[in-house]
Amino acid sequence: MKISEKIYKNTFMVVAFSSLVFLTGIVLVLFIEGLPAFSVTGVLSFIFGKSWYPTSTPPEFGIMPLISASFVVSVGAMLFAIPIGIGSALYIHEIAGEKQKMFLKPIIELLGAIPSIIFGFFGMVIVAPLVQKLFNLSTGQCAFTGALILGVMAIPVVCSIAEDALSVVPRSFREASFALGANRWQTLWKVIIPAAGSGISTAIVLGISRVMGETMTVLLVTGGAAQIPNSIFSPVRPMTSTIAAEMGEAAVGGTHFHALFAIGLVLFVITLILNMIAEYIGRKYRLKLGLDV
């Protein structure tokens, strides 16, 4: 092999494997810094504990309030993002003309390019007071507002990927369906959407990941109360914003510090499981349709 070829090959190999190094490094640090927290409180009482009082004496490290906050906010966000994201993808793909499509898709993708901090203060300054007034609450900074803003943030992800999935469905399926006497809607519902199904589910999962991992926005708009929410209008404190808010004040090497890493670890495991489930469903689905032969 020529020397230049060797250089090319090795350079690209290093580049390709760098992600693996980063991933391993991050996971290792999460475990090393997170596990000590479990040895103090025990895994189960850490995850299922109902009180998060890291700075009182004695401190309490139960993250159920944080997990349930993340859960409520994420589910709420997806309730906005899935119908609107997929609905817009269907509109762009199926109904909009060439001109509208050329204008709409970049606009929606541009929405995804707005930094999350901007969504955050927009939510805090404009949306939260509006929600407060509208629903007559003591504060507008609550799970609902968080879900609303995060939902809007997830729309571009869901829409863009779902639209890509729809547009790679071969034209020939559409023609076959029309030739058998189907109308546009039957073709869409019975042929195109099922054929794009695994791509659409990817869009949903990536939307969920975006929402679960989002920090800045939720920190600013969800109110920050570390308690298990009793309604969607309760102020909450999701896992990510807890880490962001408290990392600065936790003593390095102390239990609180380790507990925050442990939260990160739990978050990582949750998103990992979500991704694995999605991958599994997607693969089964493609296999059933015979798209993976």
Next chain:
Amino acid sequence: MDNNLKETVRVKADNINFFYGSKKALNGINMDIYANKVTALIGPSGCGKSTFLRLINRMNDLVTSSRVEGQLLLDNKNIFDKDVDVVELRRKVGMVFQKPNPFPKSIYENMAYGLEIKGVKDKKFTDEKVFESLKKAALWDEIKDRLNDSALRLSGGQQQRLCIARCLVVEPEVILFDEPCASLDPISTRKIEELIIELKQFYTIIIVTHNMQQAARVSDYTAFMYLGDLIEFGPTEKLFTVPKDKRTEEYLTGKFG
């Protein structure tokens, strides 16, 4: 075979012009297509044969900025009339495409699709139609044990016969074949050709093909098209042995193509 008088005209093209935008693709086509016969459309690429074929089930409706003039009569009714239901028309005029295009669904679901979209709920009736059509398309014996497998797992030739069977389910009168063997091996091609000849007792068949031997093997009538014109139309045997037009002869002998 040259006794036109006894044969019924099922499809009649009456001075058809067709435009893609400002580009004229068909120039005043007049053609009679007989019931229960196979009519082949041959000619070099871009001659308009596929365009003409796709008019008969109005597939060209899907092409934006296209325009058609003239009349195309199916059983004496102009299919371009405003009161024609395209869905109804497409049930009457089935189509098989160049590349096999089964849906990414099971074999059974592919077969039942035409009835499903028609709103047929009767499972027994659907079963009957599906099985009957698979038998008609000579596919039943090969796949009867795996109706729930994905259709995409079939071989290319089987997929194409499935597509033929799929369009039989809705009981068409006319079947359009758009180069149905273009992507198939010789053995699969032969099976499809045998099937086409078998099917003409029930249906009126129009086939576009690049392959002159195929036209000679399967068709009763052949139309030679060139640059959007219908150059010559006649019984296949005559057109191939004593072509009237010099261009037909040149095309058949391979002087251009």
